[in-house]
Amino acid sequence: MSGFFYWNYSLNLEYYKILYPVKKIPLLISIFLLFLTFSFSGISGLKILILNRLNEYTSEKYPEKIYIHTDRPYYTAGENIWFDAYLVNGVSHKKSEKSKVIYVELINENNEVISERKLFTETISAEGDFKLPIDLPEGNYLLRAYTNYMRNQPRDYFFKKEIPVFAINSEILDNKNTALPENTELPDIGFYPEGGYLVDGLNNKVAVKIKGAALSATPVVGIIEDTEGNKITDFKTHEFGLGFFYLQPEPGKEYRAVISSGDENILYPLPIPLSEGYVMNASITEKEVVINVTTNKSEGLKNVLIVGQQRGIAAFDYTHEKISNTILLKIPKKDLIEGVLDIVLFNGTEKPVAERLLYIEKEEKLAISVKKTNGFNTYTRDRVNLEVEIKNKLGKLVPGTFSISVTDAELIKPNSNAENIKTYLLLNSDLRGKIKSPNYFFTPGDTIKKHQQLDLIMLTHGWSRFIWQEFLENSVRQEFKPEDGIYISGHTINAKSPFQNKFSETKLTFRKKGFYQETDNTNNIGYFSYGPFVFHDTIDVFLQAGSGLSTETPNYSDTNIKLVPQPQQPTIIPDRIINPFNQKQEITNVEAFIKKTRNNVFRDFEFDKEREQLAEVQIKGKAKTQEEIAEIKREKRTRAFAPSHRIVVDDMGQHGGGDFMELIMHVPGVRVGRKYGDENKTSQDFEINLRGLKPAFYLDNIKVTLPVARSISQANIDFIDVLNIGPASAAYGLEAQGVIAIYTKQGRGNKLRVTDRKLGSINFKLEGFYSTREFYAPDYSLVDRNRSREDKRTTLFWQPNIITHGFQNANVYFYTSDEKGRFQIDIEGITNDGIPFHNTSILEVE
Template identity: 60%
Template sequence: MAFSYSDPYSLKNSIIHKLTDYSTIKYPEKIYIQTDKPYYTAGENIWFSAYLLNGVTHTTSLKSSVIYVELINERDSIIKEQKIFTESVSAKGDFALPMDLPDGNYLLRAYTNYMRNQSREFFFKKEIPILSLYAGDKKEDAENDSIEDEFPDLGFYPEGGYLVTGLNNRVAVKIQNADLRTNPIVGTIEDTQGNRITEFNTMEFGLGSFQLTPEQGKEYQAVVSSGDESVVYPLPIPLETGYVMNTSVSETDVSINVRTNKKEGLKNVLILGHQRGLTVFDFIQEKSTNSMSLKIPKRELIDGVLNIVLFDNSEKPVAERLVYIHKKEAISPSVKLFPSTVGTRERVNVGVEVKDKWGTVVPSTVSISVTDATLVKHNQNAGNIKTWLLLNSDLRGTIKSPNYFFLPEEVSKKNQLLDLTMMTHGWRRFIWQEFLEEGTIQNFEAEDGIYFNGNTRNLKAPYNNKTSETKLTFRTDGFYQESQPTDKNGCFSYGPFVFNDTIDVFIQAGDNISSQNPDFNNTNIILTPSIERPGIIRDRIITPFKQQITYAESYRHKSRTNVISNYKFDEKGEMLDEVLLSAKVKTEEEKVEMERNKRTRSFQPSHRIIVGEFGNHGASDFMGLISNVPGIRIGKKGNAETSQDFEINLRGMKPAFFLDNIKVTLEIARTVSQADIDFIDIRNTGHASAGYALEAQGVIAIYTKKGSRRGGNSIKNSKAGSINFKSNGFYSAREFFSPDYASEQKGPIRQDQRITLYWNPKIIVNKHRNASASFFTSDEKGSYFVEMEGITETGVPIYQTTFLEVE
């Protein structure tokens, strides 16, 4: 009863309300990644720019700030991964490919945690061929060498969804997994008695169509013959009663025609159209009729997929149709090179222009790559940011060679093929019945940084959650410490934090920890597990971004030369004097000591205590271990309230205390038992000021046994009332090396044979002026392909290419 509607207007209002909630509050996110090249060899670098967008408006997403990017091999194992932070529409990143990678089609996958609320099919995925440095490192894949089946797998798709007895309808035909150049086939449509009804033939992408008016009680099939053999494909069984919805798109309008053979006709049916969740039209038929027509002006629509849904008078979706809306380009992007023809090792100036039809500059963010066009053959039909955002990312399945539909030649034919493509795909970001009943379910939160979450429990039976005071301590650029109480369930959460690399984190919890007498004895800290990596779904077909390596061996040879030259002796360089190296085998004791020095950042202490050398000392904490060190004085505080209120003086001064390189109070340091301590460094004033900034009164540094463990986010030390672990920060992207020959000193210079001549992951065009950049050419003459991709501030995707000639 909660989801029933007394009239079509209630249904319409409910759908529009849920779509509005979806498009404004629970909107999805999309990611697009531009790489500097379409394919690579082992040992090269993949340079990329990741665009994170609102999936409805294609403007900057206001939800997530954290992007996960993974490189996956053909065995679906992640070989490289990065966690990237962004505060704007895009972020840069890179992967250094290992030199021992075998040939294969690798998968570049990107997503946010919030994107996991929808199917993994909507993650960004781009298949990238990678060549080994030497030919023959991978056996040939039988799948690649297989001969195309004589009788392909055919699918049949009635427009709107169904064949209905007595109603003429158009049926789309598609050869499954077909590409642009798939061989055409010819077939006939027959009833099951063998009576020929009509025929069909396929075109590019294996697409075709035919008209059919099913008769009462009959079923139909398609027959494809080759020589003396034939294969029969059954068509969908016609419904006795139902609805047929046909559409067409002109320069100005979208025409929709609906017919039914139901007795009640079309009275109270609802037709609704939306684009990416934005409602663009709705119509309720109030008259009793068996057919109706609508025209929707294209000026009210935006570029991209239009989803049209028909709900019957019992409020069920009974027909659905996708059409693609092409509109006249409102944005004119351009990338200009000055000069367009240049010599080797000369400067090239880059000008980026993005203007609207009135000539006004449109604020935008773009990324640009310049690659050797002789070795890197770009497929003009392959996907780009425009085809991904406006087409592929909103469809079920994959449209191969999508840019074919956006090129200016043979527009009428391409529109026909694109319309057939729309008939054979479905928009499945949500399923209507589930959407109307449950709305958009969101189990995964958007991330805006790194959090340290967990809860506190009793260390003794019954081990239930308990309220506690907590304290977080870590050091990045400086010392950071924060305290907070848990909630009534013992939960705590610190963050968001933004830091790079890996840091040591120390969390304490207990009773009265902000006082002079903290109690850690009955508190256990349980950290919330890291976000589980989503499973991998790889389409075992050519992805929309797939590029064929036209001159594989030439590319491999040139790339291998560049990769090896980075490690090879340069004969033109300056010869250094011979250096004689000598070494000796280190003892186990020396190795252990080296490990200790690494943990202390190699600063030498004025005194070191190795706890294991004391045997069973009997001391309950570290104070008994340091009591005989020269210069150490331990005594009760002058205003001591309890027998445990001690103070330590180091040569008459108050030292700082560190636990596994994290600054702590004396009270916290005393919670570490002797059994957990590996060694203690005492650093007098001079030593401390050298190793620890601002600690001019000396340092007592305690290093625990468990604290020496290394690894990602693994726990280093966990005991009553405290937990110590390493946390991985965000990846800090490397800078693309681009030599400046104008400022180079004279002398021997290594040969420059870059395949990627220039890569700039982020160029910003602001509202006041266009953007500019510059780079130098290499020693290689020839043609270079310039590719610019990006997004305007208003969410319009940008794609532009040109060429640079080096003479």
């Protein structure tokens, strides 16, 4: 009878959701919840808190996502990486209304940023490129992209894509010996009970995962037994190293998996079952999501709450008010959107006790077609006109943005299972850990098997954009703000101790192709900010602060300017599995690819007489300590001559309000004191002698007076170099009486290059946004088609940021090269309504 009651309740719940689907009226959630609060008794305050938090998350504090489409999956040193960066609202996948600034970095295997791009966009995408140095070492490089606002979430959610790069002098493999070495290490296997835990007496599905396994992973066969050696069941892994089994633990027993390896049995302990708890099973039918919750607790499931959400959108909720040990719910798939569904069970004490992910697949909403419109046959050095059509299921044209690349399919074998914008936005970007070959689940063929494998992926991954307990208690952290341009900001500070912030007038002047000038007052604590500015080159900036700036007698003598440093690069998580470079074995036709791309690079040099390829240089090194790394960074800021004495302020533990004189007064040869013979002494009437001579003072490599040097507080100093006569003369030219060089924390890693600094003013060069180079391809309508220079391009065509407005198809054209054969047309993009799409087709050249 109780089973019938809950089945009937689930039908009523379905009907309720059809009438009032919460996810479809996010702007009315607060009013709706207020109505519920006064209309129904027993509705949990936890549910109201969760729905309000989710509403806040999706409407005000939504995350951002970035996806990067590159023209090719791998490169050779000396080539160009062309890319298009898509920036979207992480909930709706529409254009983000927050950030306009995108950072893209190229990172080597030592987790060092070797090149970076700062891009500006007012649309949904921003184009860019990287020129790979010709001497770039061979290896797996990482393309990382993020906005400043994305730093509010873990760095796991930055976009990351591995880019194999072959060296220009890469050795060609012997085709007879291309097999990968056998892996003799024991597999790292994890066991994942559905819902989170094994519970005594309750039957549960347990997923098996070989960590790091690829699509074509070698199967593993094993048995499950108790600690007394009694066999309970067996299992076998398949694609992606995934498998499963069912287990109903007996009270007081523990379990293990046994895998045979030759003559040895390898034991893997399973998670220890809980004596009391909850088990949540979930599955997907053609029309419904079926959720079954069981417990062995004496109080049963009274007052538990089940909540489903997708990308933060509240999908459904159910509060159970009866005493029972089982709940069965059915949720119509039509009320859900495509993507990851996160189902969480909260117990009667309002704690999350079980979680399950499902992937909701929907009918394809878009039809993408690519047609050649200028003749059926295509020849070498021939013009190709392409028409790209994007329609919805009603046959109407859809507005959107996309990028297109055309590459040599014989050299760069298409990988139909590789990640694309659809698999990233709908799947990988919402999971903990990365799924390899994700498009395998979206390609036709053996749908039953693929659905089962995808469900095992969901069982072995977790939603981690927020941790539920932390999310409910603290909402979403918003420390880092969205950027909409370049700002020049800072504080005005009293130039004399104790260096307090002070109100001041300020004046900003740009000196680039004329003058731009702006004035403003600071707030009461001396803070000022100019911007946002958008420019794509480096400009000279002159900033002044003081009093009476608009008069004929301005006063700068008692004011110092401290600029807010530009954002530092986020640290890099070494989350890649960096194996010895084995891409040569994994990439088809790698020998032909390396030969051709290398010849193309050399051919480019033949037509640029001012460039030469240097002889090979072999460099050997060893790992450095953190202190050695820090010292290298300091050396890069100096003039490359060893100082007579170096003071690292943090090492001394001093961060007071005093100035640098207190830090150097105990350095051998340095004497600090007041001037003699002056009856009108002031607090500035000090002098410093270095071995009896008057040294020069440099602040971040800019020569300054002693009062300016003294205006910097200890808390803002990174380190100080004292250079006696010899080192000073060598490093600073005419400074024959010694040098005291002060390096600030503000200047550490800052991209502002200061050219002059005085009390009340500072001159610096400010770098703007990156200006993307234009992809070059010959236009044979303008040049002789029979000219002698060979055309062996591997990327025939690349065009980012193609915009369709929904009333006509997009048209592009390009010319083929001297190569015949098959070329892949790869299109990735997103509609204005937030639907990602990916399409590939083949162009035959005769």
